[in-house]
Amino acid sequence: MKIGNRMAAIAALVPKSRCVADIGTDHAYLPTYLVTEGIAERAVAGDIHKGPYLSAIQTVKMLGLDEKISVRLGDGLAVLTPNEADVGIIAGMGGTTIAGILSARPEITNNFTLLVLQPMSTASYLRRWLVENEWEIVDEVLVTEDGIIYEIIVAQPGCSAKYQSLMYDIGPVLWAKRHPLLKEHLTLKADNIKSVLAQMQASSEAINSLKYREYQEKLAQLEDKIACL
Numbered sequence: 190m191k192i193g194n195r196m197a198a199i200a201a202l203v204p205k206s207r208c209v210a211d212i213g214t215d216h217a218y219l220p221t222y223l224v225t226e227g228i229a230e231r232a233v234a235g236d237i238h239k240g241p242y243l244s245a246i247q248t249v250k251m252l253g254l255d256e257k258i259s260v261r262l263g264d265g266l267a268v269l270t271p272n273e274a275d276v277g278i279i280a281g282m283g284g285t286t287i288a289g290i291l292s293a294r295p296e297i298t299n300n301f302t303l304l305v306l307q308p309m310s311t312a313s314y315l316r317r318w319l320v321e322n323e324w325e326i327v328d329e330v331l332v333t334e335d336g337i338i339y340e341i342i343v344a345q346p347g348c349s350a351k352y353q354s355l356m357y358d359i360g361p362v363l364w365a366k367r368h369p370l371l372k373e374h375l376t377l378k379a380d381n382i383k384s385v386l387a388q389m390q391a392s393s394e395a396i397n398s399l400k401y402r403e404y405q406e407k408l409a410q411l412e413d414k415i416a417c418l
């Protein structure tokens with residue numbers, strides 16, 4: 190079964206598991222890949238919307254995996270019972286949405302032995318949520334697909350050191366391992382901040398705001414880090 194770079198990178202971070210839960214599964218490509226490759230014995234594929242749920246059912250049926258993959262319609266972790274899945278995967282949603290899904294059902298979240306998360310935005314919010322909720326960030330990967338860089342975060346239960354604020358934006362493990370795509374990733378982040386600052390310069394009220402100074406400070410800190418790579 191062929192999957193793209195982003196999904197392959199997510200799958201490569203999933204250890205041999207009894208049962209994985211892929212929340213927001215869409216076509217169920219990831220759980221079908223994990224089960225077909227023998228990485229997961231079983232999977233639960235959940236989605237909140239009827240269209241993706243029906244697509245997931247179709248994929249699972251077509252591959253004859255009905256006995257091993259249970260497709261369920263529902264919001265976030267509500268489709269699971271405690272201890273049903275050992276690995277939780279949430280990919281392709283905003284970091285704030287992912288954190289919201291994890292906090293909505295602590296009785297399910299706290300039973301995962303591993304989380305593999307791929308936020309499309311606000312990764313810093315998600316990292317902070319993990320650290321503040323006793324999840325240790327144990328691995329991070331950057332992967333490119335169609336010219337876009339994606340961040341993947343792996344966390345396990347445990348206390349980690351509180352990081353300095355900028356590290357939640359950069360990714361502590363990405364920084365520690367000096368990931369080969371990190372310079373490009375951080376340069377894109379710095380460019381985004383520069384364009385926000387440029388837009389704010391059109392208004393004297395914006396230039397004198399706290400937000401403007403915060404962006405300036407973050408940009409300077411990011412540029413210092415980029416210079417070290």
Ligand SMILES: C[S@@+](CC[C@H](N)C(=O)[O-])C[C@H]1O[C@@H](n2cnc3c(N)ncnc32)[C@H](O)[C@@H]1O
Binds near residue numbers: 215263264281
């Ligand atoms: C952009 S797709 C990502 C699909 C797949 N996980 C991937 O990474 O390619 C996001 C999916 O998440 C689903 N979704 C959004 N919010 C959800 C929630 N609270 N619970 C379950 N699924 C959700 C959407 O219906 C959609 O199918």
